[in-house]
Amino acid sequence: MSSMRMDKNWPKLEDTRLLGKRVSRLDGPDKVSGRAKYTYDQNPKDLLYAKFAWCPYGRAKIKSIDVTKAAEMPGVVSAFALRKEGDELRYAGVEVAVVAADTEERAREAARAIVVEYEVLPHNAEDKDFAAVPKEFLGKPRERKAGDVDKAFAEAEVKHTGEYGCAQITHCCLEPHGSVSHFKDDEHVAIWSSTQAISGIAEQVASISGVEAKNVEAVCHVLGGGFGSKFSLDSWDATALRIAEETKRPVKVMLERDQELMIAGSRPSGYAKVQIAATNDGTLTGWISESWGSAGAGGSSNLSLPYVFNGIPNVRLSHAGITTHAGPARAWRAPSHPQSALVTMSAIEDAAALLGMDPLALVRKNLALTGPLADTYAEELDVADRMMQWSAKWKPRDSKQGVIRTGHGLSLHTWGGGGHESNCDVRIHSDGTVDLSMGTQDLGTGTKTVVAIVVAETLGLPLEAVAVRIGEGRFPPSGGSGGSTTVGGVSSSARVGAVDAANQLFAKVAAELGAPAERLEARDGVIRVIDEPGKSIAFKDACRLIGPNPIVGHGKEDGSLMNSGVGGVQMAEVEVDSETGVVTVTKFVAVQDCGTIIDLKTAESQVFGGVIMGITSALYEERVIDPVTGMVLNPDLEFYRLAGIGDIGEIEVHMMQTERHHSRGVIGLGEPPAISPMAAVANAVANALGVRVPRCPITPREVLLALGKAGA
Amino acid sequence: MSDPNGLSRRHFLKGVGAGAIVAGSIEALSAEARAAAQAANPCVGPGAVPIKLSINGSVRELAVEPRTTLLDALRNHLDLTGSKKVCDRATCGACTVLIDGKAAYSCTTLAIAAQGRTIETVESLANGAELAPIQKAFVEHDAQQCGFCTPGFVVASEALLRTNASPDRAAVLEGLGGNLCRCGTYVGLKKACMSAGAPAKGGRR
Ligand code: FES
Numbered sequence A: 001m002s003s004m005r006m007d008k009n010w011p012k013l014e015d016t017r018l019l020g021k022r023v024s025r026l027d028g029p030d031k032v033s034g035r036a037k038y039t040y041d042q043n044p045k046d047l048l049y050a051k052f053a054w055c056p057y058g059r060a061k062i063k064s065i066d067v068t069k070a071a072e073m074p075g076v077v078s079a080f081a082l083r084k085e086g087d088e089l090r091y092a093g094v095e096v097a098v099v100a101a102d103t104e105e106r107a108r109e110a111a112r113a114i115v116v117e118y119e120v121l122p123h124n125a126e127d128k129d130f131a132a133v134p135k136e137f138l139g140k141p142r143e144r145k146a147g148d149v150d151k152a153f154a155e156a157e158v159k160h161t162g163e164y165g166c167a168q169i170t171h172c173c174l175e176p177h178g179s180v181s182h183f184k185d186d187e188h189v190a191i192w193s194s195t196q197a198i199s200g201i202a203e204q205v206a207s208i209s210g211v212e213a214k215n216v217e218a219v220c221h222v223l224g225g226g227f228g229s230k231f232s233l234d235s236w237d238a239t240a241l242r243i244a245e246e247t248k249r250p251v252k253v254m255l256e257r258d259q260e261l262m263i264a265g266s267r268p269s270g271y272a273k274v275q276i277a278a279t280n281d282g283t284l285t286g287w288i289s290e291s292w293g294s295a296g297a298g299g300s301s302n303l304s305l306p307y308v309f310n311g312i313p314n315v316r317l318s319h320a321g322i323t324t325h326a327g328p329a330r331a332w333r334a335p336s337h338p339q340s341a342l343v344t345m346s347a348i349e350d351a352a353a354l355l356g357m358d359p360l361a362l363v364r365k366n367l368a369l370t371g372p373l374a375d376t377y378a379e380e381l382d383v384a385d386r387m388m389q390w391s392a393k394w395k396p397r398d399s400k401q402g403v404i405r406t407g408h409g410l411s412l413h414t415w416g417g418g419g420h421e422s423n424c425d426v427r428i429h430s431d432g433t434v435d436l437s438m439g440t441q442d443l444g445t446g447t448k449t450v451v452a453i454v455v456a457e458t459l460g461l462p463l464e465a466v467a468v469r470i471g472e473g474r475f476p477p478s479g480g481s482g483g484s485t486t487v488g489g490v491s492s493s494a495r496v497g498a499v500d501a502a503n504q505l506f507a508k509v510a511a512e513l514g515a516p517a518e519r520l521e522a523r524d525g526v527i528r529v530i531d532e533p534g535k536s537i538a539f540k541d542a543c544r545l546i547g548p549n550p551i552v553g554h555g556k557e558d559g560s561l562m563n564s565g566v567g568g569v570q571m572a573e574v575e576v577d578s579e580t581g582v583v584t585v586t587k588f589v590a591v592q593d594c595g596t597i598i599d600l601k602t603a604e605s606q607v608f609g610g611v612i613m614g615i616t617s618a619l620y621e622e623r624v625i626d627p628v629t630g631m632v633l634n635p636d637l638e639f640y641r642l643a644g645i646g647d648i649g650e651i652e653v654h655m656m657q658t659e660r661h662h663s664r665g666v667i668g669l670g671e672p673p674a675i676s677p678m679a680a681v682a683n684a685v686a687n688a689l690g691v692r693v694p695r696c697p698i699t700p701r702e703v704l705l706a707l708g709k710a711g712a
Numbered sequence B: 001m002s003d004p005n006g007l008s009r010r011h012f013l014k015g016v017g018a019g020a021i022v023a024g025s026i027e028a029l030s031a032e033a034r035a036a037a038q039a040a041n042p043c044v045g046p047g048a049v050p051i052k053l054s055i056n057g058s059v060r061e062l063a064v065e066p067r068t069t070l071l072d073a074l075r076n077h078l079d080l081t082g083s084k085k086v087c088d089r090a091t092c093g094a095c096t097v098l099i100d101g102k103a104a105y106s107c108t109t110l111a112i113a114a115q116g117r118t119i120e121t122v123e124s125l126a127n128g129a130e131l132a133p134i135q136k137a138f139v140e141h142d143a144q145q146c147g148f149c150t151p152g153f154v155v156a157s158e159a160l161l162r163t164n165a166s167p168d169r170a171a172v173l174e175g176l177g178g179n180l181c182r183c184g185t186y187v188g189l190k191k192a193c194m195s196a197g198a199p200a201k202g203g204r205r
């Protein structure tokens, strides 16, 4: 029926109306007015609040759990143990028993009345000092070799050795993990879940509860951050589902901030001893690294070294994973990349200092080692150089400075991206209205807005004309939002669906316009004959010809409208107070490509956000584990520090957006800008002080220790 | 629930409820002074007690426990969920409301202590679908991503703009320094707050 004549390929940059322009996010008004309803905000009638008793040790065995007293407290409807005698717990914060009560206060108080006896077992909190890690918690090193390392180092004109790394941090989503579940009867359940993957929730509920997937209504219209930590239902959601099933009352389980920071996801630490071999002119010839890291009580901590410069011909790598008794790692914006960038770019910066070279010159000299992105980096380095005025400002490390010392640092990064599976329905109604439904979710990245832009652009309509419905399990499924694959997937399926719908509409109006459907186009609110603008019909009038049922265009991501593989360059300028050790980022520059940009405004916001998150991990963030008890010492926002508005300096973002970039296809942007900031800031600090502060977060204490050690 | 000083939790709550006496000073009081304080401030709790709150221009009657925070009263009892719970201990500002026109953390204000004060939440700022100028500026400058911190920032910005119609950069950094965002929207926030202040021509911001 639909003659696929309208070309589904993206229009040229010069021909776009909305695509690639600065468009304000559609859900902005709901968010600024408090109308947006998150999972945490759902208050169905007769709601119960679930709260947990949790393990306060890094490693312990359950001796006994007694919920009797809690069960008898006012308002408590359900109380039970989640573990049994003899069970071993491997990190602090993990749930051991639960209560559900009719108010939040009563649930909290009852959770505190649960009595648990533990046998405390030896645990490990050490992952920074490799030599101090007890053998039993050390994984077998994985090794890799290429070229002839021994020869490269024997012939090297310059050899540099250094040690670098960063601590375990958490996702710290401001909306904690959790859900509200409600059994409407024995067979039907509704669940609101704060999730990055709404389309898969029904299947998970089915496997947890025995309710059939077709009888699960799953909703997540908005969520307060995920960053890689919210891909599936968790043990606490399963517990709440069980209570909801037993009580037939809705149950809300949202982790309290302390548990959120202890058990709901973390990023592995990454440390390395690095040796670099180079020639006197700055050509990198060899790399040796022994790295280690901990993903807590589960997951992998591997690094990809040498990062970006993976064409260094002679390399020898080994990496050992360490078990620490702390909440297990989850995917955290660009898994392993920020740590790998920190180690690699720090070593390169130190090597440049040893050679007496500007690191920008050294990086430019070795760009061929970065492979297919070399030209991208070359172009971006020029832009960043201009924005930061690097060439004018950069000074070698030994420059004489006073108490407050200024420095500059840079880093490069890459990410794949691509697009996940995505399906949608685009409907055009006979009254001229248009809607799209898709089982995706908007993490704050602008997904909803992106989809609306694509449909509006395709149908020649204003943005407001398109209603976008996402965040429900009943809509055509889309993949989880992770790995910078969302925008590639959703924009592709939205385009295919809108083109399908447009072609069906063209077929309906062809006779009216006296031209074959293949010669029609939708622009500026009309359907018209190509090259005969006089022959047109208003979109609304065209829709009257649709008939009794709406047109439905089916969209399916088909791989042809997206791409993968981006490069970015970032530069930081810092001031370091050499007496107090306080580091201040004064200016930050980020240059990024991401193929076809759908919404320039939210794309820039993504980069700003990634940079700010990265600055936070460079200077402030660390999940601190008590070496004595294994308890997390800072499961709150006073001591688990996030950067505030005054901590980030002036940030400038430049998106690469020429026809060459635009014509590549859509590539996601969630991960890339969050990769380099730690390395760029660490390098700027080294440049300012003339001394390497080896570990992030670069706290005043670390700065003063490094200065003290160097006698500087 | 009694402690070595003979003070019960009820005494403590009564003291906090009166808004004038804090736990430490109760302990320091003599027995007579304590008795006098108790007579002046009748005990409430520990069960739910009826309270009246003036919220967004109307008086709302509800029954909450004396330990219930204003934030939980708003969210759990009145379904005013625009104010968010994030840290629940006065660090992040997601729960910011206006009390007598000043920004306050509702997570560390007891609901009973907010009686007799004028409370404005984020829900009150827009006039139906018509957003307030600061809210429009937030949308225009994309001062939100996931949006979970956003209502708190909107209210903190509103509080700032009511005292300083055209804040400069330093004033914005200070005025919004009590709020945290994880998604990293600070660049848009700065622009929004400064631009909403720029065309100050009287009238309600
Ligand atoms: S929730 Fe009140 S300040 Fe964080």
Ligand code: FES
Residues within 6 Å of the ligand: A174, A224, A225, A444, B144, B145, B146, B147, B148, B149, B150, B180, B181, B182, B183, B184, B185
């Ligand atoms: S917008 Fe997500 S926490 Fe601020």
